[in-house]
Amino acid sequence: MGSLQDALLNAGLTEEKPKPSRRKPRPARKAGVSGRAGSGKQPRAKAGKRRPMSAAESDLARAYKAREQAEAAEKERIKKERVAAQEARRKRNLQLDALISGQTLNRKDADCPRYFEHLGRIRRVLCTPEQREQLNNGELGVVSLRGSYLLVSLETMEAFRAIAPDLVPDLSPKEPEDDGSDYPPVPDDLVW
Numbered sequence: 152m153g154s155l156q157d158a159l160l161n162a163g164l165t166e167e168k169p170k171p172s173r174r175k176p177r178p179a180r181k182a183g184v185s186g187r188a189g190s191g192k193q194p195r196a197k198a199g200k201r202r203p204m205s206a207a208e209s210d211l212a213r214a215y216k217a218r219e220q221a222e223a224a225e226k227e228r229i230k231k232e233r234v235a236a237q238e239a240r241r242k243r244n245l246q247l248d249a250l251i252s253g254q255t256l257n258r259k260d261a262d263c264p265r266y267f268e269h270l271g272r273i274r275r276v277l278c279t280p281e282q283r284e285q286l287n288n289g290e291l292g293v294v295s296l297r298g299s300y301l302l303v304s305l306e307t308m309e310a311f312r313a314i315a316p317d318l319v320p321d322l323s324p325k326e327p328e329d330d331g332s333d334y335p336p337v338p339d340d341l342v343w
Contacts, residue, residue, distance in 0.1 A: 243314065
């Protein structure tokens with residue numbers, strides 16, 4: 152039986168001689184020395200020459216690098232702002248906790264809801280019928296802390312408002328500006 156080489160030559164493939172290598176032969180290594188880290192040798196650069204960059208390519212590369220650096224700096228700035236805002240909110244909530252500890256008037260047996268608008272949505276707080284009357288008369292106030300609405304005295308509400316005005320809903324009754332009739336105003340000099 153013939154060799155694979157003979158079979159390929161019979162099939163019509165010709166024998167090509169290997170091209171000479173462009174690389175320089177490596178020097179022989181000494182026994183016991185490895186090319187790994189710690190051997191004191193510097194890593195070699197890639198074989199072959201790099202094509203020099205034109206001025207336009209160089210400017211483009213610098214522009215890309217400058218843009219990447221600007222984007223990284225912007226991301227870092229946004230991250231720092233977010234962390235600072237979270238820390239400020241945490242400190243404010245701790246201060247508000249200390250302010251209203253023991254000052255809330257919410258009761259577990261409260262079953263009468265009082266609805267109001269806060270932060271663009273309709274919210275509610277449960278209270279007793281007496282507390283609801285006091286809320287409607289402006290004798291009690293409502294504050295928001297961590298998503299919960301709490302009944303407090305007016306003094307506590309004002310101290311709370313001094314620290315966090317956005318967390319104190321306005322309970323004053325508001326009259327709608329438009330009565331929905333869509334009619335133009337009637338002139339005063341019109342006689343019916």
